[in-house]
Amino acid sequence: MAISYKSLGFVNTKNMFAKAVSGGFAVPAYNFNNMEQLQAIVLACLESQSPVILQVSKGARDYADQTLLTYLGQGAIEMMRRKAREMGVGEIPIALHLDHGDSYETCVSCIESGFSSVMIDGSHLSYEENIALTKKVVEYAHAHDVTVEGELGVLAGVEDEVSAEHHTYTQPEEVQDFVSRTGVDSLAISIGTSHGAFKFKPGQKPEIRLDILREIEKRIPGFAIVLHGSSSVPQDAVEAINKYGGKLADSIGIPETQLREAAKSAVCKINIDSDGRLVMTAKIREVLANKPGEFDPRKYLGPARDALKVMYKAKNENVLGSAGHAPEIVAASK
Ligand code: G3H
Ligand code: 13P
Ligand code: ZN
Numbered sequence: 001m002a003i004s005y006k007s008l009g010f011v012n013t014k015n016m017f018a019k020a021v022s023g024g025f026a027v028p029a030y031n032f033n034n035m036e037q038l039q040a041i042v043l044a045c046l047e048s049q050s051p052v053i054l055q056v057s058k059g060a061r062d063y064a065d066q067t068l069l070t071y072l073g074q075g076a077i078e079m080m081r082r083k084a085r086e087m088g089v090g091e092i093p094i095a096l097h098l099d100h101g102d103s104y105e106t107c108v109s110c111i112e113s114g115f116s117s118v119m120i121d122g123s124h125l126s127y128e129e130n131i132a133l134t135k136k137v138v139e140y141a142h143a144h145d146v147t148v149e150g151e152l153g154v155l156a157g158v159e160d161e162v163s164a165e166h167h168t169y170t171q172p173e174e175v176q177d178f179v180s181r182t183g184v185d186s187l188a189i190s191i192g193t194s195h196g197a198f199k200f201k202p203g204q205k206p207e208i209r210l211d212i213l214r215e216i217e218k219r220i221p222g223f224a225i226v227l228h229g230s231s232s233v234p235q236d237a238v239e240a241i242n243k244y245g246g247k248l249a250d251s252i253g254i255p256e257t258q259l260r261e262a263a264k265s266a267v268c269k270i271n272i273d274s275d276g277r278l279v280m281t282a283k284i285r286e287v288l289a290n291k292p293g294e295f296d297p298r299k300y301l302g303p304a305r306d307a308l309k310v311m312y313k314a315k316n317e318n319v320l321g322s323a324g325h326a327p328e329i330v331a332a333s334k
Contacts, residue, residue, distance in 0.1 A: 002111075002112040002113075003070075003112070003113055003114040004114070004144070005096060005111075005114045005115060005116035005146070006116075006145075007114075008070075008073070008074045008077065008096075008114045009074070009077035009078075009081075009094070010073070010077065010094055010095055010096045010114070010115075010116040011093045011094065011095055011116060011329075011333050012095060012116045012117055012145060012146055012147040013027070013053065013095050013097070013116075013117045013147040013149075013185060013186065013224075013269070014147055014185065015093070015329050015332040015333050016051045016053070016093060016095065016268070016329050017185070017186060017224035017268045017269070018332070019051075019325060019328055019329050019332065020224070020268035020269075020322075020325075021222055021224060021266060021268060023321075023325060023328075024263070024264045024265075024321065025263055025264075025320055025321035025322045025325055026227075026259075026262070026263035026267050026268055026269060026270045026320045026321065026322060027050075027051050027052070027053055027268060027269050027270075027320070027322055028045070028050060028051075028052055028053065028270060028272065028312070028315060028316060028320050028322055029052075029053040029055050029097065029099075029226075029269050029270065029271045029272070030052065030053070030054065030055060030272055030273070030276065030312060031055040031056070031057060031060065031099060031271075031272075031273035031276065032054055032055070032056070032060070032069075032072075033059075033060045033063055033064055033069075034064065035072060036280075036301045036302075036304060036305040036308070037276060037280070037305075037308060038054065038072055038073070038076050039076070039079070039305055040276075040305045040306075040308035040309040040312060041054065041308075041312055042054075042076045042079065042080050042094070043083065043309055044308075044309045044310075044311075044312035044313040044316065045092055045094075045312065045316065045326075046080050046083055046084060046087070046089065046092055047087075047089075047309075047313060048313050048316040048317055048322075048323035048324070049089065049090065049092060049323060049324050049325070049326040049327065050092065050316040050320075050322040050323050050324070050325060050326055051092060051093045051094075051095075051322060051325060051326050051329050052092065052093075052094055052095070053094075053095045053097045053117065053269060054073055054076070054094060054095065054096050054097065055097050055098075055099040055271065055273070056069050056096070056097070056098055056099060056110075056115075057099040057100055057273075058099075058100060058101075058102060058106070060099075066109070066110065066113060067113060070096070070113050070114045070115070073094075073096045073114075074114070076094070077094060080092060080094065090326060090327050090330060091326075091330060092326040092330070093326060093329045093330055093333060095116045095117045095147075096114065096115045096116050096117070097115065097116070097117040097118065097119065097149075098110040098115050098117070098118040098119055099119055099271070100119055100121045101118050101119050101120045101121060101137070102121060104120070104133065104136050104137055104140070107120055107137045107140070107141065107148075108140055111140065111141060111144050111146050115146065116146055116147070117146060117147045117148070117149070118137065118141060118146060118147075118148055118149070119148070119149040119150075119151070119188070120133060120134050120137040120148060120149075120150060121151050121188075122134050122150065122151065123151040123152065123153060123154050123155075123188075123190075124154065127174065127178075130150070130151075130152070130178075131178060131181050131182055134148070134150040134178075134182040134184060135181065135182045135183065138182055138183040138184055139183075142183065147185040147186070148183075148184050148185055148186075149184065149185065149186045149187070149188055149226055149269075150178065150179075150182055150184040150186075150187055150188070151187070151188035151189075151190075151226075151228075152170045152171075152174055152175060152178050152187060152188075152189060152190075153167070153168050153169055153170030153171070153189055153190030153191075154167065154168040154190055155167060155190050155193060155194050155195055155228055155229050156194040156195075167190050167192060167194065168190060169190050169191060169192070169209060169212055170189040170190045170191065170212065170216065172212060172215035172216045172218075172219055173219075175187060175189075175216050175219050175220050176219045176220055179220055179223060185224065186223075186224035186225070186226050186268065186269060187220075187223065187224070187225055187226060188225075188226040188227070188228055189212075189213070189216060189225055189226070189227070191208050191209040191210070191212045191213050191227075192207060192208040192209045193208055193227055193228060193229035193230050193254055194229045195228065195229045195273075195274075196229075196274055197231065197233055197238075197248070197251055197253070197274045197277070197278060198249060198251040199229070199231075199233065199251060199252065199253050199254065200251065200252040200253070201250070201251065201252070202250045202251070202252060204252065206252050206253070206254060206255055206258075207258070208227075208254060208258050208262065210258070210261060210262065210265075213225070213262060213265060213266070213267070214265075216266075217265060217266045220266075221266075222266070223266065224266070224268040224269065225265075225266045225267045225268060225269075226267070226268065226269040226270075226271070227259070227262060227267050227269070227270050227271065228271045229254070229271065230254050230259055230270045230271055230272055231253050231254065231272050231273065231274035231275040231278075232253040232254055232255065232256050232259070232275060232319075233251055233252060233253030233274065233275065233278065234253075234275060234278060234279065234311070236282075237275075237278040237279045237281075237282040238250070238251070238278060238282075240282035240283075240285065240286055241278065241281055241282045241285055244282075244285035244286050244288075244289040245285055245289060246281070246285055253274075253275070256318065256319045259319050259320070260318070260319055260320075260321065263319070263320050263321050264321070270319075270320055272315065275311065275315075276308055276311070276312075279304075279307050279308055279311045280304045280307070280308055282307070283300070283303050283304040283306075283307040284300045284301070284303075284304050286303075287299065287300040287303055287304075288300055
């Protein structure tokens with residue numbers, strides 16, 4: 001039997017994006033695969049009073065089972081409500097989102113199991129095929145008041161099992177036609193960000209094409225833009241991983257100053273996954289290296305969860321600018 005996201009306590013992204021456009025901030029979209037990541041994300045966003053989009057990728061669905069992730073998300077809503085009462089702060093809006101949906105059937109299955117937002121990623125298809133698939137998903141999703149993210153342009157790097165060596169930047173001339181013919185609620189674009197922890201080699205000058213973003217903004221003013229591949233690859237986490245027995249190649253991510261700049265514009269959603277993976281792994285390696293006899297998962301997952309929470313709060317406050325914006329979205333959603 002289909003479950004409505006509304007009965008679970010999630011919201012779609014409509015009011016989040018409307019406020020993000022007018023307020024010059026971006027809503028964080030953090031990926032999760034397990035309980036500790038989810039707790040860190042939700043508690044960090046509650047403490048910073050930020051709206052949040054919980055992202056589930058195909059890989060996450062395969063790893064943890066989609067049903068389990070939906071229930072975990074539902075549990076996180078209850079935890080957030082209880083903690084908000086304990087802390088004497090307001091509740092925050094939470095969306096449950098399918099990241100890189102690969103087919104109409106996957107999107108339908110997520111909507112039926114309680115997702116409030118889906119991405120249909122037709123970026124590897126031809127332009128007309130991308131439009132046809134995206135439009136089909138939008139028709140089904142909107143009938144259930146679920147919001148849809150589409151994508152134009154291809155990011156370099158690995159996402160799920162698909163990898164591209166080079167970027168294909170989004171062509172500004174196409175965005176208006178794509179948005180109006182598909183009816184999507186937000187659009188992921190390719191302007192030089194890329195998936196994974198290895199974005200730029202040391203010595204390279206990391207730069208996202210804010211000029212293309214401005215061109216896109218001019219053609220669809222006020223429309224919600226999404227940036228994937230927006231991890232900044234914290235160097236202290238990379239160093240800690242290597243210090244405590246890991247072996248990661250040097251790499252540079254997207255500078256937080258450039259993300260801050262993008263968040264002030266039409267960029268309404270910023271996707272971050274790899275930074276969480278790095279911070280979590282660094283802490284687990286540190287604990288296990290210092291206490292080789294430790295075998296209680298709580299003793300290394302607990303500190304990892306704490307470190308993640310610190311990182312997510314800092315992102316909300318200093319990079320996305322989403323801290324403090326939850327109350328206005330909660331009010332608009334009533
Ligand atoms: O865009 C990709 C996300 O980082 C999800 O990665 O498919 O390994 O879960 P994943
Ligand atoms: P990162 O690999 O840069 O964290 O990007 C994540 C992402 O775009 C998820 O869709
Ligand atoms: Zn992505």
